[in-house]
Amino acid sequence: MYAVILAGGGGTRLWPLSRRSRPKPFLPLLGAESLFQRTLARIQPLIDRSAIYVVAEARLLPLAAEQAPWLSAQQLLPEPVGRNTAAAVALAALAIDRPPDDVMIVLPADAHIVDEDGFRLALATAAGVAQREFLVVIGVTPSGPQTGYGYVVGAGAGRPGEVARFVEKPDRDRAQALLAAPEGAWWNAGVFVWRRDAVLASLETHAPAIVGPLRTALATGQSLAETYPDLPAVSIDHALLEPASVEGQVRVVPAEFGWSDVGSWSALHAELARLQPAQAARLVGIGRTEDIGSEDVLVHSSSGRLVVTVGLRGTIVVDTPDVLLVCDAQRAQEVRSIVDRLVQAKETDYL
Amino acid sequence: MYAVILAGGGGTRLWPLSRRSRPKPFLPLLGAESLFQRTLARIQPLIDRSAIYVVAEARLLPLAAEQAPWLSAQQLLPEPVGRNTAAAVALAALAIDRPPDDVMIVLPADAHIVDEDGFRLALATAAGVAQREFLVVIGVTPSGPQTGYGYVVGAGAGRPGEVARFVEKPDRDRAQALLAAPEGAWWNAGVFVWRRDAVLASLETHAPAIVGPLRTALATGQSLAETYPDLPAVSIDHALLEPASVEGQVRVVPAEFGWSDVGSWSALHAELARLQPAQAARLVGIGRTEDIGSEDVLVHSSSGRLVVTVGLRGTIVVDTPDVLLVCDAQRAQEVRSIVDRLVQAKETDYL
Numbered sequence: 191m192y193a194v195i196l197a198g199g200g201g202t203r204l205w206p207l208s209r210r211s212r213p214k215p216f217l218p219l220l221g222a223e224s225l226f227q228r229t230l231a232r233i234q235p236l237i238d239r240s241a242i243y244v245v246a247e248a249r250l251l252p253l254a255a256e257q258a259p260w261l262s263a264q265q266l267l268p269e270p271v272g273r274n275t276a277a278a279v280a281l282a283a284l285a286i287d288r289p290p291d292d293v294m295i296v297l298p299a300d301a302h303i304v305d306e307d308g309f310r311l312a313l314a315t316a317a318g319v320a321q322r323e324f325l326v327v328i329g330v331t332p333s334g335p336q337t338g339y340g341y342v343v344g345a346g347a348g349r350p351g352e353v354a355r356f357v358e359k360p361d362r363d364r365a366q367a368l369l370a371a372p373e374g375a376w377w378n379a380g381v382f383v384w385r386r387d388a389v390l391a392s393l394e395t396h397a398p399a400i401v402g403p404l405r406t407a408l409a410t411g412q413s414l415a416e417t418y419p420d421l422p423a424v425s426i427d428h429a430l431l432e433p434a435s436v437e438g439q440v441r442v443v444p445a446e447f448g449w450s451d452v453g454s455w456s457a458l459h460a461e462l463a464r465l466q467p468a469q470a471a472r473l474v475g476i477g478r479t480e481d482i483g484s485e486d487v488l489v490h491s492s493s494g495r496l497v498v499t500v501g502l503r504g505t506i507v508v509d510t511p512d513v514l515l516v517c518d519a520q521r522a523q524e525v526r527s528i529v530d531r532l533v534q535a536k537e538t539d540y541l
Numbered sequence: 542m543y544a545v546i547l548a549g550g551g552g553t554r555l556w557p558l559s560r561r562s563r564p565k566p567f568l569p570l571l572g573a574e575s576l577f578q579r580t581l582a583r584i585q586p587l588i589d590r591s592a593i594y595v596v597a598e599a600r601l602l603p604l605a606a607e608q609a610p611w612l613s614a615q616q617l618l619p620e621p622v623g624r625n626t627a628a629a630v631a632l633a634a635l636a637i638d639r640p641p642d643d644v645m646i647v648l649p650a651d652a653h654i655v656d657e658d659g660f661r662l663a664l665a666t667a668a669g670v671a672q673r674e675f676l677v678v679i680g681v682t683p684s685g686p687q688t689g690y691g692y693v694v695g696a697g698a699g700r701p702g703e704v705a706r707f708v709e710k711p712d713r714d715r716a717q718a719l720l721a722a723p724e725g726a727w728w729n730a731g732v733f734v735w736r737r738d739a740v741l742a743s744l745e746t747h748a749p750a751i752v753g754p755l756r757t758a759l760a761t762g763q764s765l766a767e768t769y770p771d772l773p774a775v776s777i778d779h780a781l782l783e784p785a786s787v788e789g790q791v792r793v794v795p796a797e798f799g800w801s802d803v804g805s806w807s808a809l810h811a812e813l814a815r816l817q818p819a820q821a822a823r824l825v826g827i828g829r830t831e832d833i834g835s836e837d838v839l840v841h842s843s844s845g846r847l848v849v850t851v852g853l854r855g856t857i858v859v860d861t862p863d864v865l866l867v868c869d870a871q872r873a874q875e876v877r878s879i880v881d882r883l884v885q886a887k888e889t890d891y892l
Contacts, residue, residue: 206849480882482875491865496891498557498879501869505853514842514860516867518852524833528849531831540847 191317192292193237194282196380197226197246197254197299198272202529203454203522206513207492210541215299216253219452220461226299227257233297236310243267243286244299245278270415275380276429277421280401283390284408290387293317296426298380302461304448312445316383319351319441325392325434326383327353329376329442330449335365336377338453338523340427342442344374353440356432376442378427379449389430392439397429455506456522459488477509486519513540542668543643544588545633547731548577548597548605548650549623553880554805554873557864558843561892566650567604570803571812577650578608584648587661594618594637595650596629621766626731627780628772631752634741635759641738644668647777649731653812655799663796667734670702670792676743676785677734678704680727680793681800686716687728689804689874691778693793695725704791707783727793729778730800740781743790748780806857807873810839828860837870864891 201214208214215226223231230242244254244261248268255261267285269278279296288294295313303309316326329342337359345352356378360368368375393401400421407417422429434440452458463472473484477491484502491497491509499507506522508515517525532540552565559565566577574582581593595605595612599619606612618632630647639645646664654660667677680693688710696703707729711719719726735743744752751772758768773780785791803809814823824835828842835853842848842860850858857873859866868876883891 480879482878483872493865495862496864498864498866499868500866500875500879501872502856502867503869505856505867507865507867509865511846513847513849514844514858514865515849515851516853516856516858517850518854521834521852524851527833528831528851 191237191295192241192243192286192288193233193295193297194279194286195226195229195242195244195297195299196275196278197244197250198269198275198278199298199300200272201300203525204452204458205525205529206510206515206540207490207508212253213250214452216250216257219458220302220465224257225302225452226254229297229299229301230258232303232306232309233295233313236313237295240265243282245269245282246299247272268414270418272423273418273421274423275426276397276400276424277404277418279382279389279426279430280393280397280404281414283386283393284401284404288386290385290390291321292386293320294384294386294389296380296382296384298451300452301379302450302452304464306447308445308447309449312443312447313381313383315445316443319443320383320385320388323385323388324441325388325431325439326441326443327431328379328381328383329444330379331444331446332369332375332377335362335369337362337365339451340378341365341368342376342378343368343371344442345438346373349438351441351443352438353431353435353442355435356427358427374442374444376444377449379451380427382426382431383443392430392434396433397424400424400429454522455488455490455508455517455525456519458490459506459519462488488519542588542646543592543594543637543639544584544646544648545630545637546577546580546593546595546648546650547626547629548595548601549620549626549629550649550651551623552651554876555803555809556876556880557861557866557891558841558859563604564601565803567601567608570809571653571816575608576653576803577605580648580650580652581609583654583657583660584646584664587664588646591616594633596620596633597650598623619765621769623774624769624772625774626777627748627751627775628755628769630733630740630777630781631744631748631755632765634737634744635752635755639737641736641741642672643737644671645735645737645740647731647733647735649802651803652730653801653803655815657798659796659798660800663794663798664732664734666796667794670794671734671736671739674736674739675792676739676782676790677792677794678782679730679732679734680795681730682795682797683720683726683728686713686720688713688716690802691729692716692719693727693729694719694722695793696789697724700789702792702794703789704782704786704793706786707778709778725793725795727795728800730802731778733777733782734794743781743785747784748775751775751780805873806839806841806859806868806876807870809841810857810870813839839870 201208245267251266320326341357345354462474471485474488481499484499486504487502489507493509504519506517552559596618671677692708696705813825822836825839832850835850837855838853840858844860855870857868
């Protein structure tokens with residue numbers, strides 16, 4: 191078995207802490223280690239250090255090497271630019287020299303997992319299923335009809351473990367219906383397990399526009415800088431798993447291990463509040479903080495300044511050296527719009 | 542006529558912008574000029590520059606001289622320490638060498654006034670009344686039953702202009718009752734007009750413990766540093782005007798000139814919103830700000846940073862280089878408690 195960590199995610203909804211120069215995976219959001227460091231540590235009881243690989247934009251690999259100095263140059267796979275997860279997985283499947291029947295585990299670098307033993311157990315189970323040449327997705331048991339996640343939908347009682355389809359970010363009614371349906375639905379955590387030969391064969395069938403040019407470039411020693419930017423930027427879910435599920439090649443391993451994508455300030459607030467359950471008011475202060483009478487507030491200060499809050503409810507305060515964000519917790523998703531606006535205005539210093 | 546500006550107020554409810562080293566009067570809160578500078582400019586059509594005096598703690602006088610370089614050393618009266626307004630007024634009445642029947646106007650340095658012509662008209666009217674040796678207080682027509690102000694209460698229809706008593710910060714019910722009563726009630730803006738001899742005589746009667754030691758020190762050339770700290774720290778309202786009103790010596794000149802004591806972030810927000818009435822959402826941004834969908838919010842940034850707000854309601858954000866305050870606008874008065882807490886903790890850097 192070997193592991194491929196995808197360390198690409200921009201984490202713009204965690205702006206202004208998550209920046210282009212140090213995006214979400216490389217931030218110590220939940221403890222002293224970064225999400226990337228915790229991702230590496232979490233799989234090591236299962237996979238030897240020498241069998242862990244990292245795919246990320248070339249500009250981010252120095253950060254990865256700084257945070258995990260034991261990674262050798264061969265374990266770091268640079269992408270000239272980010273082209274979403276299908277290209278990253280195809281690059282890893284082609285370029286990492288492993289036996290065809292070796293099992294490859296694909297993991298995002300920026301998730302939080304409470305029950306790490308449970309997570310590894312799910313991976314080991316999935317590896318067993320993957321031996322039979324299925325494409326396996328880990329399905330997280332949903333705790334509610336979340337609209338921000340992708341869902342893996344089962345094929346029904348007659349075909350246990352089989353995935354019928356994927357549903358990306360449903361609205362609330364549709365999410366409710368998915369959870370109520372008898373065939374089962376799970377959150378797609380972006381964790382995939384498959385044999386190297388199985389995923390390569392499926393990529394040849396369903397994503398020839400990605401795997402073809404990459405294979406040629408790697409075989410001829412051509413620079414990826416010429417090939418990579420022209421690859422279609424699509425997710426592995428969309429490019430591979432959706433069509434493969436139609437053909438009955440995808441299996442789900444359901445599991446419950448306290449998973450969060452830490453995808454927004456509200457999600458991070460929920461995880462931080464869970465780590466300090468004694469605080470009934472869900473008042474979380476990171477950095478030098480003082481408060482009078484606030485409830486359900488996250489203050490995250492990385493500026494060294496004193497942050498004082500008075501009487502707030504459901505508010506996120508993120509204090510960085512050059513930008514301050516104060517946001518209604520219900521609208522934490524809209525932080526992305528601010529980033530879009532700054533991109534439009536070419537305010538690159540703040541990105 | 543001559544004017545005495547009392548530039549002592551700490552303005553702790555405008556913390557963290559108002560600091561011990563640069564308190565509220567010396568901040569440009571409403572426009573390019575500080576409240577102190579505007580106070581000086583506002584009275585100059587009525588009083589010659591050479592007849593304007595400033596009383597403040599010695600440590601603050603360099604700030605006063607910096608902001609009004611035309612003030613001569615004789616026009617700056619240093620207090621070794623602040624001992625409230627009764628001592629400041631007594632010092633000015635004794636130490637400034639003017640004829641006994643000269644009319645002295647006492648003004649706080651930290652109020653905001655919209656109708657400056659109306660204000661000067663009220664002062665001129667008050668000066669006429671003061672010629673008859675009354676102690677005159679300017680009474681601001683109340684716009685509602687505010688609980689944060691002191692009230693001047695009339696003596697009734699049979700004694701026009703006479704002040705019967707003073708009420709300091711009544712509760713809401715009492716404020717309502719004051720406004721409804723037939724004898725009339727006005728806000729005490731801390732603006733007083735009286736002849737030098739009249740106020741000195743009244744101080745001799747009602748505040749001998751203040752005026753006595755001061756007179757001795759000034760006559761013998763003794764240092765104020767020895768005398769001043771031992772003086773009782775009481776307001777001129779309490780020490781002089783309350784007992785004098787019982788004796789029928791106090792008159793009120795009612796006026797309406799758009800007055801605010803700018804006493805809290807909410808009060809400042811109201812004044813700033815009034816200056817930009819086109820903004821129906823009362824969204825006020827001072828400094829570099831961006832917003833999505835907030836209403837009734839004041840952002841005051843003096844740190845040079847970008848401040849981003851998303852979906853806030855009724856919130857005050859004050860961003861300074863070393864402290865950030867985020868406060869429910871309804872609880873703006875509690876900022877003082879934070880300052881008290883920092884004093885207790887001897888966090889002098891933040892005061």
